Amino acid sequence: MLLNRYRQLLTAYVDGELSKRQRRAVDRLLRQSVEAQQLLQQLQRDARILRSLPRPALSEDLSVRIVRTIHERRLAPGRRRLAKLSTNAAWFGSFVPYAAAASVLFLLGAASYLYFSVTWTPPATTEMARSEEMLPDSPPATHRTASASTHEKDEPRTASKEAIKPKDRSNLPSVVEPPAVVHNEGEKSKPKDSVKPSVPPKEETALTERLEMFQLDRVPDTLPIVAKVADLKQESRRKSFLEELRKDSNFRIELPCKHGTKAFERVRNAAPAIQLGLIVEKQAQERIKMKWHTNYVLYLENVTPEEFVRFLQQLSDEDRKLAGGKALEQQIDRLVLTRMTEKQRKDLSSLLGIDPMSLPPSSKGPLGIDPRTPLSDQTAKQLGLALAGQGTPRPEAGKKPVKPPERFALVLAYNPVRPAPGSDEIKRFLDSRKPARPGSLHVLLVLRGS
Amino acid sequence: MSADEKRLIAECIQGNTEAFGVLVRRYQERLFHCVYRLVDNVEDAQDVVQEAFLSAYQSLDGFKGDSLFFTWLYRIAVNTAISLKRKRRALARIETGDEGERAFEPADSSEDNRPGYALEQAELERRVHDALNRLSPEHRAVLVLKDLEGQKYETMAEILQVPIGTIRSRLHRARLELRALLEKDEEAK
Structure with missing residues (x-):
């Protein structure tokens, strides 16, 4: 077995990066060791094959695309450095919320201390004993204070239970006599028990409602949920997944797949199950056409949890169908459900050019039809489109008419190079938005190829 | 670095995007070959090359000319490609068993x-x-x-x-x- 330092010399020899002295050492080694000769031959052959690997030609001149992107994104030399500087400022700024939270907690603690130190007076020993006796189910006190025990000694043993009753409290020196109740004549007809006895004010203890402000609230459950898409057919899994979806309205679902474009075919086939139309952005269209490895993001809204689960079930069916029974051809396995974070929401806003969750849809109807426009104008326009062959196609004879989509999802390529916001397809999607139904979701679905 | 390259870079900094187009045409092929072997996918390689050129354009004013322009471009592209590969590796991978x-x-x-x-x-x-x-x-x-x-x-x-x-x-x-x-x-x- 060759020593590591000899092997290191041999790899450097292949790289042609040895000094004269090292080269002489390698020559000596090669003369003495057959193993070294063999390893060198193998390493040299590997390097030769690496060098001879074919070099694919660039299919298009990227300069046009790059210059166009520079104009579209309004990039300029130096902008990145400014962005970095602002990021550094943001780093400093990121401590501000923590500092603010710490200050609030400190103030709260200080205020609580001051408040309780003024209002909470430690009860006298006898009162503590009494309050213990007033507890309805309190066991006989065996650990009472000395003064209470002395008092008990004065009473007959058999009367110990009566001593608990409030009427006998008059014997206690610390109890203030209750005021006499004055009855009017008119009130005599009322039953005696309708007169509520005056309830003594609750004593301040360390567990009164004053501490409600410190009662712990439920910590929101924001951990990601991993679910097998095919398992959503099972009633129990479906129900628990639905419960998760009902906990919030904004979700991001990561759907790892083998080939993004193939997985998208499944999505396209599953969409009609919930009358979902797809508006595919131009760059994504090109990639689908070329069947390129691509990640896609689908943004859909106004979909109820039940509808979305139905869509996922259909997606699983389509996956199995298109795979033709071959497990290796199946594209979809598990999904990761997370509630949409602020950062993801910003990411979505940068893709669309607006924040769809804060900006309600315009008053326009689906696909840019404005219901406020006089009917005759719209009818004439639609008639014109129909005559030009661009209207809604008639169903073929013998085939069931396809239901028009009730809502649309926007499909974008989600690669390192993102589409610029404001494309025709994005505008079309924004125009197609409808007012949100109660309990409906905003979902960002990412198809990520491996 | 050649005088021509220096002139083109200076023009880019002044906002001449066509000058940058010339630089892209000059180096895109070489950069693409290198990146392709790193990401092993034509589409990803094109994306990475494009992203590298865009990053370079935005950082052009910070390029001091201490190294060759192409070496500097290489650095941006190779780092972009490596980080893309790292992200891909981090994702749960379903093996295809292509032995x-x-x-x-x-x-x-x-x-x-x-x-x-x-x-x-x-x-x-x-x-x-x-x-x-x-x-x-x-x-x-x-x-x-x-x-x-x-x-x-x-x-x-x-x-x-x-x-x-x-x-x-x-x-x-x-x-x-x-x-x-x-x-x-x-x-x-």
Whole structure:
């Protein structure tokens, strides 16, 4: 077995990066060791094959695309450095919320201390004993204070239970006599028990409602949920997944797949199950056409949890169908459900050019039809489109008419190079938005190829 | 750096995007070849090259000319490609089980004229290519820069922003790892 330092010399020899002295050492080694000769031959052959690997030609001149992107994104030399500087400022700024939270907690603690130190007076020993006796189910006190025990000694043993009753409290020196109740004549007809006895004010203890402000609230459950898409057919899994979806309205679902474009075919086939139309952005269209490895993001809204689960079930069916029974051809396995974070929401806003969750849809109807426009104008326009062959196609004879989509999802390529916001397809999607139904979701679905 | 390149960069900084277009046309092909071997996918390679050029354009005013413009471009593109590969590796991967069962014959220059040699050579290339894809992004990067791009240790250290000693040891480990993968493949046939 060759020593590591000899092997290191041999790899450097292949790289042609040895000094004269090292080269002489390698020559000596090669003369003495057959193993070294063999390893060198193998390493040299590997390097030769690496060098001879074919070099694919660039299919298009990227300069046009790059210059166009520079104009579209309004990039300029130096902008990145400014962005970095602002990021550094943001780093400093990121401590501000923590500092603010710490200050609030400190103030709260200080205020609580001051408040309780003024209002909470430690009860006298006898009162503590009494309050213990007033507890309805309190066991006989065996650990009472000395003064209470002395008092008990004065009473007959058999009367110990009566001593608990409030009427006998008059014997206690610390109890203030209750005021006499004055009855009017008119009130005599009322039953005696309708007169509520005056309830003594609750004593301040360390567990009164004053501490409600410190009662712990439920910590929101924001951990990601991993679910097998095919398992959503099972009633129990479906129900628990639905419960998760009902906990919030904004979700991001990561759907790892083998080939993004193939997985998208499944999505396209599953969409009609919930009358979902797809508006595919131009760059994504090109990639689908070329069947390129691509990640896609689908943004859909106004979909109820039940509808979305139905869509996922259909997606699983389509996956199995298109795979033709071959497990290796199946594209979809598990999904990761997370509630949409602020950062993801910003990411979505940068893709669309607006924040769809804060900006309600315009008053326009689906696909840019404005219901406020006089009917005759719209009818004439639609008639014109129909005559030009661009209207809604008639169903073929013998085939069931396809239901028009009730809502649309926007499909974008989600690669390192993102589409610029404001494309025709994005505008079309924004125009197609409808007012949100109660309990409906905003979902960002990412198809990520491996 | 040539005077022409300096002039083009100065024009870019002044906002002449056409000058940048000239630089892109000059280097896109070379950059694409290198990146393609790192990401092993034409579409991803195009995306990475485009992103690298856009990043370079935005950082042009920070380019001091201490290194060659192309070396500087390489640095941006290789780092973008490595981080893309790291992200991909981090994702749960569903293995396709694409293991070949074809014969492996050691390449021997005396056999160049033997019938079937070209076929076997193609097969060998495929296996080296597969083994290369199984290396870590860092190991793959040094092999691509050294063997495919013919870069010196010094330039590689500049591109990858690590000391020369690191380049030497990474290359050593990468070559031995590649060899081990090929031997494993040979044993499995």
